[in-house]
Amino acid sequence: MALWSLVMFEQVRSNHADFSTARFDLGNMVQAVWSTAEGRPLESTGVTGEQMLRLAGHVDPILALLAPLWVVAPTPMTLVAVQVGALAVGALPAYWLGRKLLESEAAAALVALAYLTYPWLAWSAVDAVHPVTLAIPLLLLATWFLVGDRLWPFAVAAGLALICGELIGFAVSALGLWYALARGRRPAGFAIAFLGAAWSVVAILVVMPAFRDGPSIFEGYYSSVGGSPGGILRTLFTDPGAILAQVTTAHDIAYVLLLSVPFAGLFLLAPALAAVALPQLFVNTLSGRDALVDPRYHYVAAILPVLVAASVFGLARLRRERRTFAAGIVLALSASMLVLVGPLPGSRFADETRFPQASAEHVAALHAAVGLIPGDARVTSTNHAGAHLAEREFLYSFPVLGDAEWVVLDQRDAWTPPGTLGGEGVRPALMESLVASLDRDPGWERVFDRSDVLVFRRDARRG
Secondary structure, eight states, rough: HHHHHHHHHHHHHHHHHHOSSSSSIIIHHHHHHHHHHTSSSSSSOOOTOOEEEGGGGGGOOOGGHHHHHHHOOOSSHHHHHHHHHHHTTTTHHHHHHHHHOOHHHHHHHHHHHHHHHHHHHHHHHHSSOGGGHHHHHHHHHHHHHTTTTOOHHHHHHHHHTTOOOOTTHHHHHHHHHHHTSOOOOHHHHHHHOOOOHHHHHHHIIIIIITTOOSOGGGGGGGGTTTTHHHHHHHHHHHHHHHHHHHHSSHHHHHHHHHHHGGGGGGGGGSHHHHGGGHHHHHHHHHHHHGGGGGGGGGGGGTTHHHHHHHHHHHHSSHHHHHHHHHHHHHHHHHHHOOOOOSSTTTTTOOTTSSSOOOOHHHHHHHHHHHTTTTOOOOOEEOOOHHHTTTSSEEEEETOTTTOOOOOEEEOOOOOOOOTTTTTTTOHHHHHHHHHHHHHTTEEEEEEEEEEEEEEEOOOOOOO
């Protein structure tokens, strides 16, 4: 666990130093935690330039609990360390489940190692930082406590998991149904199922709209099947074929296979527990956005712990003398896939799409550009530069200027986020247009130009 944490942390630290992390999403989390420490709980700058509470986009107030750590160590790496360390701790409930159900210390150790070498866990660790990722060890802990009928510790673990994201309630609800039906604990299980579902329903239909002006940008991910939760429900009854077609595309099938292979499909031997992953799997495959069915992203958070726990239950269905050998096979598969498709250097999946590699000259120019910006200034930046500028009240994203006093543009990073002009995408023409506009405007002065990195400063006197 310690070695895994060190390797993953160093990978993220290196990525951040090389400007391979981004405003979306590390910078968003840094700004929310920094604002909380400054007395403005979970405040951040939205994609269109408005100041908002993070609850408008995601109900993940666990971020507020990180503010005291920020006060002690005010650096984005503090948040990275929390995420990486929490994921490593998930090996403990995996080990405990293995020891209890497999009746073997060796098999349990192999299960824990398989968890740590699971390639999509490694991607979750280096895909810094997402509050929902913290639900992975918490859901594993919650499952462990339910197996031992320890409801009060379960309530703590599940409660913390719930505040990691608005959809986690559905996973907790499904876990409650499993506890009621598969484990025979009906009153407690049904109560858990109700409370978990209620959390997600209230978060999605009440909390998020209360803090948001207008429709959610996430509804665009589901436009082909109705968009809003109500629209999706109508489509389910009026055109179920559209729903079926959306969740069975080639990308969806490949996604399920990539999630399944490292555990050798053993979770299928425990179908009742494996079904706990279905709500999140449905949400992901129903989406029209490729990232939701890419296991390298944080959308696996409510699926991964279920697959781990269900695989342990699946191993327990084997004859006792075969369990350790089977656990070794799982470890071998998981470790092999980590080498092939994990996030560490040399992997075919660690490509420029996720962690773009810039030249030393370009990275040096970005560091110099960011160093020009005063800590209290309002600034607009491109995505990867924004991860280094988030410790401030106002941080706009290219191409939004807002009332920025400074603009930092990496001309090799012309990505625009969802909800901005033209929507999500790489828009070099828009970058050229903005640069030309700033150069023509007498109110702006170009003060830095090196290696395709530009810095503009608002000059009120010339304006």
